[in-house]
Amino acid sequence: xxxxxxxxxxxxxxxxxxxxxxxxxxxxxxxxxxxxxxxxxxxxxxxxxxxxxxxxxxxxxxxxxxxxxxxxxxxxxxxxxxxxxxxxxxxxxxxxxxxxxxxxxxxxxxxx
Numbered sequence: 001x002x003x004x005x006x007x008x009x010x011x012x013x014x015x016x017x018x019x020x021x022x023x024x025x026x027x028x029x030x031x032x033x034x035x036x037x038x039x040x041x042x043x044x045x046x047x048x049x050x051x052x053x054x055x056x057x058x059x060x061x062x063x064x065x066x067x068x069x070x071x072x073x074x075x076x077x078x079x080x081x082x083x084x085x086x087x088x089x090x091x092x093x094x095x096x097x098x099x100x101x102x103x104x105x106x107x108x109x110x111x112x
Contacts, residue, residue: 001040003096007076008035010049014067017056027067028056034079036088038095046098048091052082 013031018024033051056064065074080088 001096001099003038003040003092003099005036005038005092005095007079008037008047009033009072009075010035012067012075019057019059019061019064021060023061025056025059025061025064025066028064029054029067029070029075032075032079036091036095038092038099040099040103042103044099044102046095046102048095050091052079054078054082 010033012029012033014027015030016024016026017028017030031051031053033049035047035049037045037047039045083091
């Protein structure tokens with residue numbers, strides 16, 4: 001079975017953080033709620049919902065990206081950098097099993 005996977009950002013939580021230099025980093029993303037969505041070749045989809053925590057305290061003001069300047073690609077990169085390949089594989093396997101289950105038919109026994 002071939003499955004296409006995509007990331008969706010559900011929402012983000014922000015707060016002002018102070019970095020190691022004492023600079024206040026306004027609207028720093030501290031939590032991302034995300035969804036990993038898989039779609040098979042027949043168009044059957046399923047997803048896995050998760051969240052990841054972040055901090056900017058180790059970022060300089062030059063490295064820091066304010067919430068209002070973020071792109072979806074940047075946040076997805078944060079996620080894929082934070083999650084290990086093994087964690088992503090486990091998520092994909094869960095989605096695949098859920099898609100397989102959606103493709104099954106529950107039937108009564110054919111005998112009376």
